[in-house]
Amino acid sequence: MEKENTYEMTLQRVINWLDRNGKSNTKIRRVVDMVLNHDTSFDRAVFIANREADVNDQVAKEEI
Numbered sequence: 001m002e003k004e005n006t007y008e009m010t011l012q013r014v015i016n017w018l019d020r021n022g023k024s025n026t027k028i029r030r031v032v033d034m035v036l037n038h039d040t041s042f043d044r045a046v047f048i049a050n051r052e053a054d055v056n057d058q059v060a061k062e063e064i
Contacts, residue, residue: 011036027053 011032018029027049034045 008036 014032015029015036018024018026018032023029027046030049030052031042031045034040034048035042040048
């Protein structure tokens with residue numbers, strides 16, 4: 001099996017595990033999804049996930 005296929009299969013299993021264990025709405029889940037499904041670099045995915053979390057936090061504060 002090619003190394004790239006091994007990486008993809010591993011990321012798919014990580015996503016499945018996160019979803020089964022109530023971690024589907026987390027930054028790490030978002031990072032893995034972006035790398036696997038959207039061909040995003042790890043650094044870019046972390047940056048985006050952090051920005052999304054900041055926006056979500058701000059929206060939550062405004063709703064209070």
